[in-house]
Amino acid sequence: MLRQIEGSRAVAEAVARCRPGVVCAYPITPQTHIVEALAELVRTGALAPCEYVNVESEFAALSVAIGASAAGARAYTATASQGLLFMAEAVYNAAGLGLPIVMTIGNRAVGAPINIWNDHSDAMAMKDAGWIQLFADDNQEAADLHVQAFRIAEELSCPVMVNVDGFILTHAVERVDLPEQGDVDAFLPPFDPQQLLDVNEPVSMGAMVGPDAFMEVRYLAHLKQLRALELIPRIAGEFRERFGRAAGGLVRPYRTGGAATLVVALGSVNGTIAEVVDELRDEGVPVGSVSIGAFRPFPLDALAAALADARRVVVIEKNLAPGLGGALASNVRMALRAHPLPVHTVIAGLGGRSITRGSLRRVVLAAERGDLEDVHFLDLDWSAVHREVARWTERRRSGPVAENVLRDLSAARPPMSRVV
Amino acid sequence: MFSVRIHGRGGQGVVTAAELLSVAAFREGRHAQAFPSFGSERMGAPVMAFCRIDGRAIRLREPVVRPDAVLVQDATLLHSVDLFQGLADDGWVLVDSARDPAALGLADLVARLPTGHVRTVPARELALEHVGRPKPNAPLLGAFAALAGVVTLDAVIAAIAERFPAAVAERNARAARAAFDRVRAERVADDRVVVPEAGAPTALAAPGASAASTA
Numbered sequence: 001m002l003r004q005i006e007g008s009r010a011v012a013e014a015v016a017r018c019r020p021g022v023v024c025a026y027p028i029t030p031q032t033h034i035v036e037a038l039a040e041l042v043r044t045g046a047l048a049p050c051e052y053v054n055v056e057s058e059f060a061a062l063s064v065a066i067g068a069s070a071a072g073a074r075a076y077t078a079t080a081s082q083g084l085l086f087m088a089e090a091v092y093n094a095a096g097l098g099l100p101i102v103m104t105i106g107n108r109a110v111g112a113p114i115n116i117w118n119d120h121s122d123a124m125a126m127k128d129a130g131w132i133q134l135f136a137d138d139n140q141e142a143a144d145l146h147v148q149a150f151r152i153a154e155e156l157s158c159p160v161m162v163n164v165d166g167f168i169l170t171h172a173v174e175r176v177d178l179p180e181q182g183d184v185d186a187f188l189p190p191f192d193p194q195q196l197l198d199v200n201e202p203v204s205m206g207a208m209v210g211p212d213a214f215m216e217v218r219y220l221a222h223l224k225q226l227r228a229l230e231l232i233p234r235i236a237g238e239f240r241e242r243f244g245r246a247a248g249g250l251v252r253p254y255r256t257g258g259a260a261t262l263v264v265a266l267g268s269v270n271g272t273i274a275e276v277v278d279e280l281r282d283e284g285v286p287v288g289s290v291s292i293g294a295f296r297p298f299p300l301d302a303l304a305a306a307l308a309d310a311r312r313v314v315v316i317e318k319n320l321a322p323g324l325g326g327a328l329a330s331n332v333r334m335a336l337r338a339h340p341l342p343v344h345t346v347i348a349g350l351g352g353r354s355i356t357r358g359s360l361r362r363v364v365l366a367a368e369r370g371d372l373e374d375v376h377f378l379d380l381d382w383s384a385v386h387r388e389v390a391r392w393t394e395r396r397r398s399g400p401v402a403e404n405v406l407r408d409l410s411a412a413r414p415p416m417s418r419v420v
Numbered sequence: 421m422f423s424v425r426i427h428g429r430g431g432q433g434v435v436t437a438a439e440l441l442s443v444a445a446f447r448e449g450r451h452a453q454a455f456p457s458f459g460s461e462r463m464g465a466p467v468m469a470f471c472r473i474d475g476r477a478i479r480l481r482e483p484v485v486r487p488d489a490v491l492v493q494d495a496t497l498l499h500s501v502d503l504f505q506g507l508a509d510d511g512w513v514l515v516d517s518a519r520d521p522a523a524l525g526l527a528d529l530v531a532r533l534p535t536g537h538v539r540t541v542p543a544r545e546l547a548l549e550h551v552g553r554p555k556p557n558a559p560l561l562g563a564f565a566a567l568a569g570v571v572t573l574d575a576v577i578a579a580i581a582e583r584f585p586a587a588v589a590e591r592n593a594r595a596a597r598a599a600f601d602r603v604r605a606e607r608v609a610d611d612r613v614v615v616p617e618a619g620a621p622t623a624l625a626a627p628g629a630s631a632a633s634t635a
Contacts, residue, residue, distance in 0.1 A: 168455070174442070174452065275480050356483075
């Protein structure tokens with residue numbers, strides 16, 4: 001059904017059609033409207049049977065999901081940013097136990113400094129926890145990925161995170177073709193757990209595992225991720241057949257044929273990148289892009305194939321690995337180990353900084369000319385950085401960096417503030 | 421693509437205005453994207469929201485930096501925030517005010533843009549009269565339907581009906597229609613512009629697409 005709907009509400013509607021038995025969440029910033037809408041659907045009986053558990057923290061939210069999933073319920077929760085980090089121990093537990101929970105991350109920055117806006121710091125902080133991590137390019141895909149996520153999670157008995165850019169997608173109102181209940185029911189069979197807490201057939205979960213078996217249990221978690229490399233494209237194919245539209249998959253190439261420069265990114269910025277690719281192609285610049293649909297497992301082979309004919313790669317990343325560059329670019333380089341290409345890391349959009357067509361054009365054209373450094377910070381205000389570094393040199397007690405930079409920028413700002 | 425930037429103060433409903441506009445465009449079979457400016461939201465602080473309308477799917481995720489239209493919910497923002505930054509040379513401006521643009525200090529803007537592209541409408545007064553509350557959104561969007569011709573009044577009223585309970589929607593629809601009629605009459609009188617009737621088709625129509633039948 002076509003609706004003009006907020007991203008968060010579209011995700012909630014899609015999740016509801018997946019018939020979760022338990023939804024739990026901690027309803028405070030950085031939460032989104034997703035769980036609010038689900039709470040309403042449970043209250044009105046539109047989503048039934050389903051137990052909505054209002055918990056006391058994000059740690060509790062995922063812990064309840066773990067218990068519910070182990071007891072045989074299809075379990076769902078959502079969080080972001082500090083909320084995801086607060087549940088970190090449970091994030092590892094859910095994966096270690098192999099419980100097929102689906103969780104939406106409305107991606108946001110991680111403090112300090114406090115910042116509620118979008119980037120991928122939260123997802124990257126949990127990239128090696130053992131969850132499958134899918135990324136949505138737009139709100140249609142955000143809705144569709146949840147239907148696929150439950151299938152993937154339950155076939156592998158492995159939890160799945162669906163990453164949806166906070167604000168940029170979660171708060172955007174746009175056209176979404178909501179999956180029909182009948183199609184979802186045909187696509188997603190009732191939850192048939194691989195492991196179940198059942199009083200009639202007692203098992204224990206979460207055993208202490210010593211050095212004699214820990215490696216093997218961990219390897220098996222890795223094996224599930226490798227199997228997901230086969231499963232994710234298959235599920236995307238089945239989805240396309242049933243719903244008549246493309247969503248998900250490992251990588252999504254765009255105008256890569258004959259491209260000398262390929263831009264690689266995760267999430268909603270791929271839309272803006274596609275616009276820039278079209279503009280530059282019209283001007284005769286051979287550029288294309290590849291959206292990474294699955295960050296874990298990382299699609300080494302699929303990405304290597306998509307990048308094979310390029311001469312250079314520009315990775316736009318909304319996360320910073322201080323002291324290194326970016327997590328995505330490091331992974332992209334690994335995909336290219338048999339076919340080395342220059343890979344430029346462009347750190348962009350941190351803490352909600354806008355990523356504009358103009359700025360993307362500039363870095364792509366700089367890469368074409370061979371003028372782009374290995375690690376580039378998009379639209380960084382270097383003068384503000386230099387002034388703070390100078391303060392460090394000037395005196396030992398230069399004060400808190402964030403406050404200094406804010407004060408510095410407000411002093412430098414013209415009287416009538418810029419609009420965007 | 422037609423891009424709109426809506427300025428107001430926290431609590432005045434810029435996000436709702438952008439969303440209603442997007443729903444109106446959607447109901448006419450077009451693609452639309454409404455989103456807030458993601459600033460720190462507090463009551464009374466300057467805030468803005470955006471709406472893009474196009475005949476095809478909208479992929480762009482940057483803020484609207486070159487708007488085709490700027491809607492201003494609060495005239496007290498006029499000289500404290502650079503409201504018209506990036507406004508297209510043939511852009512449109514609509515301000516909630518009972519005073520005319522020159523009285524608001526917008527003579528330069530009137531001179532820069534095509535004739536009749538800068539308008540004021542007493543949206544709050546119309547809302548008070550028809551709705552009983554000083555909520556400018558419905559009349560502002562009704563007036564906008566008479567101005568740039570990217571959404572019809574009927575679609576705006578349908579979007580209002582979808583969003584609010586019937587009685588509230590009905591009163592808001594009356595306020596929207598009053599604002600539409602007023603701006604339409606002004607344009608016909610001042611500029612000798614032929615403004616379409618409430619339900620006439622608009623620009624940017626999607627080829628062969630209609631969401632209205634399934635909405």
